[in-house]
Amino acid sequence: MNEGMAPERMISLETITQSIEHLESVQRKSVRPGDCVIVATCNSTYSLKARDDGSYFVSGGWFDRMSSVPLRVRVNGCTWGGCIINVDIVAAVGLCLEFSNRVTTSPIRKIVVISKERQN
Numbered sequence: 001m002n003e004g005m006a007p008e009r010m011i012s013l014e015t016i017t018q019s020i021e022h023l024e025s026v027q028r029k030s031v032r033p034g035d036c037v038i039v040a041t042c043n044s045t046y047s048l049k050a051r052d053d054g055s056y057f058v059s060g061g062w063f064d065r066m067s068s069v070p071l072r073v074r075v076n077g078c079t080w081g082g083c084i085i086n087v088d089i090v091a092a093v094g095l096c097l098e099f100s101n102r103v104t105t106s107p108i109r110k111i112v113v114i115s116k117e118r119q120n
Helices: 013-020 061-065
Strands: 025-027 036-041 045-050 056-060 071-073 075-079 089-092 096-099 108-114
Touching: 025 108, 036 089, 036 096, 045 061, 056 061, 075 089, 089 108
Parallel strands: none
Antiparallel strands: 025 089, 036 045, 036 108, 045 056, 056 071, 075 096
16 A cells, blocks of 8 residues: 555455445336436536436537537446446436436435426
């Protein structure tokens, strides 16, 4: 270990898997076509409009900065910022959202789901 660097902390896959149960999250299976998932991260806010083929029209954050709004992408899942990804979750507070175009957000702070029926 280099002097002045924090020691690495090892966390088992089992510990990570169990911690998911306690996170505020939106499961992939609970999002229906037409639903809108608003995700506020540490740096940006994203709007994900669910389509019937499992993809989303996404705007906000990186997508707005790249002028490709809305862009149709899939959600790979949520990650702790490394290479472990939970593919069953669309968004979870404390985790990072990874899109199919390899964009990964900063950690999620808040999630709001607006059902298709509640939208104007």
